[in-house]
Amino acid sequence: ATPGFVGGLRSMMPLALLSEHLDREGPDIADGGWALDVLASSWGALGLALAALGEILADKLPFIPSRLDPLPLAGRVVLGGTAAALHNLAEGRRSDVGALVGSSGAVVGALAGHWLRTNVPRRLPIPGVLLALAEDVLAFTLGRWALRR
Numbered sequence: 532a533t534p535g536f537v538g539g540l541r542s543m544m545p546l547a548l549l550s551e552h553l554d555r556e557g558p559d560i561a562d563g564g565w566a567l568d569v570l571a572s573s574w575g576a577l578g579l580a581l582a583a584l585g586e587i588l589a590d591k592l593p594f595i596p597s598r599l600d601p602l603p604l605a606g607r608v609v610l611g612g613t614a615a616a617l618h619n620l621a622e623g624r625r626s627d628v629g630a631l632v633g634s635s636g637a638v639v640g641a642l643a644g645h646w647l648r649t650n651v652p653r654r655l656p657i658p659g660v661l662l663a664l665a666e667d668v669l670a671f672t673l674g675r676w677a678l679r680r
Contacts, residue, residue: 532615532632532633532635532636533636533673533674533676533677534549534611534614534615534618534629534633534636534674534677535611535612535614535615535632535633535634535635535636535637535639535640536611536636536637536639536640536643536673537611537614537640537670537673537674537677538607538608538610538611538612538614538615538633538636538637538640539598539607539611539636539637539638539639539640539641539642539643539644540640540641540643540644540666540669540670540673541583541586541587541590541666541667541670542586542603542606542607542610542611542637543579543582543583543585543586543610544583544586544670544671544674545610545611545614545615545618545674545677546570546579546582546583546610546613546614546617547576547579547580547582547583548583548671548674548675548678549570549614549617549618549621549678550570550571550575550576550579550580551576551579551580552678553567553570553571553576553621554570554571554572554573554575554576557571558571558620558621558622559621559622559623560620560621560622560623563620563621564620566617566620567617567620567621570617570621587667590663590667591660591663597645598641598644598645599641599642599645604638604641607637607638607640607641608634608637608638608641609634610637611633611634611636611637611640612629612630612631612633612634612637613630613633614633615629615630615632615633615634615636616629616630616633617629618633618677618678644666647662647665647666648662648663648666
């Protein structure tokens with residue numbers, strides 16, 4: 532559920548963190564297929580890290596649509612489910628269960644992130660960019676924690 536939740540906050544973050552982890556540690560199974568091979572490569576880790584960094588930067592721009600709009604939400608659900616499925620697969624567990632739980636977690640993460648960014652400024656005098664940075668840190672920290680469990 533955690534990779535999916537993180538995907539709801541930052542869609543590329545769980546895949547980037549998983550790829551970095553697999554590049555460093557390797558998967559727990561001998562043959563996870565081409566997707567794990569790509570994730571466990573230095574090139575895969577670099578590409579996904581750059582994509583996650585680009586998303587972090589783009590998130591601060593005023594013209595980026597709401598994460599709850601249909602297309603961005605669908606992307607978060609797919610990427611969160613994919614990250615959770617691949618995380619499960621890398622640990623020798625069922626990827627279909629990971630996909631289902633991760634997709635659900637992505638919806639919860641997207642709703643939580645939206646609530647944070649829209650409701651906290653109404654109650655506390657915190658600039659939006661600081662909330663966005665706090666969300667980045669939360670996504671990164673939760674994602675790293677999920678990989679250590």
